[in-house]
Amino acid sequence: MGRKTALITGASRGIGKRTAITLAENGYNVVINYHKSKEEAESLGQQLSAAFGVQAAPIHGDISKKEDCERLIQTAAAEFGSIDIIIHNAGPYVAERKTLDEYSWEEWEYMVNGNLNSVFYLTKLSLPYMRANQWGRVITFGFDRVETAPGWIYRSAFAAAKTGLASFTRTLAAEEASNGITANMICPGDIAGEWKERGITEARTAEHDLVPVGRPGTGEDLARVVAFLVSEDADFMTGSIIPVTGGQDVLGKIHHINYQKNRM
Template sequence: MRKKTALITGGASGIGKQTAIQLAEKGYQLAINYRNSESEAVSLARQLTDSFGTKIITVQGDVANYDDCYRMVEETLSAFTAVDILVHNAGPYIHERKKLTDYTLEEWNYLIQGNLSAVFYLSKLIIPLMRKQQWGRIITLGYDRVETAPGWVYRSAFAAAKTGLASLTRTLAIEEAVHGITANMVCPGDIINEWKEKNIEESIAAFEGTVPVGRQGTGEDIARVIAFLTDEKSDFITGSIIPVTGGIDVLGKAFKNGDSGM
C-alpha cells in the first residue's frame, strides 16, 4: 500500500515542527517547507527519518509567492507520487502593534498573501491531484473565534486574512466533498513561542494556573488535532473550525491586556 505524503508549510519550527513529528510517527512521508530556516528543516528531516524510517524532504519557498508555491509542489512531486495532505501552518504575523492606517502597502499585501492567498495558490495546485485519487486532507490554521469574524485591534491584516481563510476552508469542504477531500481549520489558543515546540508532558510538569485546564498549551496539543484530522476515518469531519484553547478566551485576554499578540 502506498504511503501517503503530507506537505507542511512552515514545518521547520514551532507548531509546524510538532506537526511534522506527529505525522512522521503516523508513518506519513513528508515535505517540510521552510522560508529561511534551512538548517532547522534539514536537521528535523534527518531526525525524523532516523526515528521513524519514513522518507522526508525539505522544500524552500515563501508561501506568499505563487512561483515559490509552484516550485514547492513540483519538488514535492519529483520526490513523491502525490500530495495527499496539505497542512498550511505558515503564516506571516507582525508583532508590532499597528492600526490599519499605519500598515504599509507592502506589509498589508504580504500578510494577506501569506495567510490567505497562499492557500488559494497551493490548493489550486494540489486539489486536482487529490481529485484523481479521490482522497485528500486540507488543514489550515486560524485563531480563536475566527469564524465569527471578530474585530482585532492592531491586527487588522492578519485578522482579515484569517477570517477570509475560515470561509475559504469551509467553501473547499463543500466543493470537494464529492472527491473525498476534507478541509478543516484548527485554531490554536494563546500558545507562546517558547511552548510551540514543547510537548504536553513538559507542560504538565510546569503547572501554569492561569489557564482553565491547569497547564500551558503546547505545539503538541495542536499537532495532535491536525494528525487526527488526517486519519482515514476522520472523513466525516469537514468544514469544521476547531478551537484548541485550553478553555481560555484568547481574544478577550488580548483586549484586556491591550492586545498581547499571539
C-alpha cells in the same frame, strides 16, 4: 495507495516542526517546507527519516509568492509521486501592536499573501493529485472565534486574512466532498515561544494564569488534532472550525493583561 505524503508549510521549527514529528511518527511521509531555516529543515528531515523510517524531504519556498508555490508543488510531486495532505501552518504575523492605519502597504500585502493567497495557491496546485486518488486532507489555521468574523484590535491584517480563510476552508469542504477530500480549520490558543515545540506532559508541570485549564498550550496539542483530522477515520469531519485554546479568550487577552496591570 501506499504511504501518504503530507506537505507542511513552515515545518522547520515551531508548531510546524512539532506537527511534522507527529505525522512522521504516525507513518506519513513529510515534505518540510521552509523559507529561511535551511539547516533546521535539513536536520529535521534526517532525524525523521532515521527515527521513523519515512521519507522526509526539506523543500524551500516562500509561500507568499505564487511562483514559489508552483515550484514547491512540482518538486514535492516529483519526489514523492503525489500530495495527499496539506497542512497550511505557515503564516506571517506582525507582533507589534498596530492600528489599521499604522500598517504599511507592504505589511498589509505580505500578511494577506502569506495567510490567505498562499493557501489558495497551494490548494489549487495540489487538488489534481488529491482528486486523482479520490482522497485528500487540507488543514488550515485560524484564530479564536474566527468563524464569527470578530474584530481583533491591533491585528486587522491578520484577522482579515484568517477570517477570509475560514470561509475558504468551508467552501473547499463543500466543493470537494464528493472527491473524498476534507478541509478543516484549527484555531490555536495563545501558544508562544518554546511551547510551540514542546509537549503536553511538560505543559502539565507549568501554570498559565490566563488559560482556564491552568496550563500553557503546546505544539503537541495542535499536532494531535492534526493527526486525527488527516486520518482515514476522520472522513466525516469536514468544514469544521475547531478551537484548541484551553478555554482562553485569546482576542480579549490584551484587556485581561491591562486589567491585571492596573490592579498591581
